Amino acid sequence: MNNALKITAFAAALAATFGTAYGVGRGVDPLVGAEDRPAGQHGGHGGGEEGGAVRAADGTPGGLQVSEGGYTLDLETPTVEAGARSRIRFAVKDGSGRKVTAYQREHGKELHFILASTDLTQYRHLHPVRAADGTWSTPVDLPEAGGYRVFADFTPAGADAENLTLGADLAVSGTYRPAALPAPRAVAEVDGYRVTLDGGLRAGRAGELKPSISRDGRPVTDLEPYLGAYGHLVALRSGDLAYLHVHPNEGGPGPVVSFTATAPTAGAYRLFLDFKHEGKVRTAAFTVQVGQASQDGGEHKESGERKESGAGEAAGHAH
Known part of the structure; x- marks a missing residue:
C-alpha cells in the first residue's frame, strides 16, 4: 500500500x-489542585493560576x-x-x-x-x-x-x-505521509547544539525538567533572554494536543534551564524547548512518556515504556 x-x-x-x-x-x-502546585509554573505566558497547567x-x-x-x-x-x-x-x-x-x-x-x-x-x-x-x-x-x-x-x-x-x-x-510519534530519547540535536533532557513529567504531580544545552562539547553558559526568560517550554499531549505551557525556574543563563511542570494525565507528550543564543532562537523537541501515578504517590511506567525522556530533533521557530 x-x-x-x-x-x-x-x-x-x-x-x-x-x-x-x-x-x-x-x-x-x-x-x-492549585494548593498542590509549586511556584514557578504558570498557565499561559504569564496569566492563569500560579503553578498550574493552562486549563x-x-x-x-x-x-x-x-x-x-x-x-x-x-x-x-x-x-x-x-x-x-x-x-x-x-x-x-x-x-x-x-x-x-x-x-x-x-x-x-x-x-x-x-x-x-x-x-x-x-x-x-x-x-x-x-x-x-x-x-x-x-x-x-x-x-x-x-x-x-x-x-x-x-x-x-x-x-x-x-x-x-x-x-x-x-x-x-x-x-x-502519516508519521508516527518520534520515539523517546534523552538528547536533541539542533543547528550544532546538543540538548540533553534530565528529569521528567509526572501525572498529577509536579516534576522538574532540566534541559542542558551544549555546543561542540562545551556547556553554553551565555544564553540570551528570549521574551523575558532564558527558555520557553511548551508541552502537547499526544492524541488530543492538550496544551501545557510552563516557565523556567530561577537561574540562568545556562547551560541548564530548569522548569517545573505537572502533566494532567499519563501518556505521551511532545516537548518543544525554545532557547536563544548568539541572536537566534532555536527549538529542540523531545517525546516524553508519562507513567501512571501509583496509589502510594509514586509513579510506575507502563510495560515496555521508558519513564523519561525525549526524542530529539529540530522543530521550527518563526518570527
Missing part, C-alpha cells in the same frame, strides 16, 4: 476535526476549546497549502462578536501563537502582528500536509481578566 495520500483542503480539515474530537472524547482527568474553568486543559470565558478564536484562514509561503489570519472575538483590540502584554507580547501538526512532528512558535481592527496575521511555510492545531495564548485587557489558551484546527493540503 502506498502510504502517501493526496490530501485536499476539505479532507485535511475533516482529519483535523475528527482527530481532535477523538482525543477529547477519550476524556480528560482532573488536573492537580479551562471546568478543568479541561488549554487549547482544546475554540471558545471559553466569552471569547472565541476565529481562524479566518482555515486552510493553507503545504510547501507554499502563506499568511494565516485570525482574530479573537468577544461575546458580542467584536474583535478584541486590547490585551495585556505578557513577556513582551500581547498574544503568543503556537502551531503544531496533529502527529506532533511539526511545530512553530509564531509572532503575529495585530492590525488596528483586531485582525492578527503571520506568514508561515509548512512543509508537510495534514491536520494541524493552532493555539492563541493571551490575556484580554482588564483588571480581572484571566489568561486563556484557545485552539482551532488548520488544514494543510498536499501529499500527506
Whole structure:
C-alpha cells in the first residue's frame, strides 16, 4: 500500500476535526489542585493560576476549546497549502462578536501563537502582528500536509481578566505521509547544539525538567533572554494536543534551564524547548512518556515504556 495520500483542503480539515474530537472524547482527568502546585509554573505566558497547567474553568486543559470565558478564536484562514509561503489570519472575538483590540502584554507580547501538526512532528512558535481592527496575521511555510492545531495564548485587557489558551484546527493540503510519534530519547540535536533532557513529567504531580544545552562539547553558559526568560517550554499531549505551557525556574543563563511542570494525565507528550543564543532562537523537541501515578504517590511506567525522556530533533521557530 502506498502510504502517501493526496490530501485536499476539505479532507485535511475533516482529519483535523475528527482527530481532535477523538482525543477529547477519550476524556480528560482532573488536573492537580492549585494548593498542590509549586511556584514557578504558570498557565499561559504569564496569566492563569500560579503553578498550574493552562486549563479551562471546568478543568479541561488549554487549547482544546475554540471558545471559553466569552471569547472565541476565529481562524479566518482555515486552510493553507503545504510547501507554499502563506499568511494565516485570525482574530479573537468577544461575546458580542467584536474583535478584541486590547490585551495585556505578557513577556513582551500581547498574544503568543503556537502551531503544531496533529502527529506532533511539526511545530512553530509564531509572532503575529495585530492590525488596528483586531485582525492578527503571520506568514508561515509548512512543509508537510495534514491536520494541524493552532493555539492563541493571551490575556484580554482588564483588571480581572484571566489568561486563556484557545485552539482551532488548520488544514494543510498536499501529499500527506502519516508519521508516527518520534520515539523517546534523552538528547536533541539542533543547528550544532546538543540538548540533553534530565528529569521528567509526572501525572498529577509536579516534576522538574532540566534541559542542558551544549555546543561542540562545551556547556553554553551565555544564553540570551528570549521574551523575558532564558527558555520557553511548551508541552502537547499526544492524541488530543492538550496544551501545557510552563516557565523556567530561577537561574540562568545556562547551560541548564530548569522548569517545573505537572502533566494532567499519563501518556505521551511532545516537548518543544525554545532557547536563544548568539541572536537566534532555536527549538529542540523531545517525546516524553508519562507513567501512571501509583496509589502510594509514586509513579510506575507502563510495560515496555521508558519513564523519561525525549526524542530529539529540530522543530521550527518563526518570527
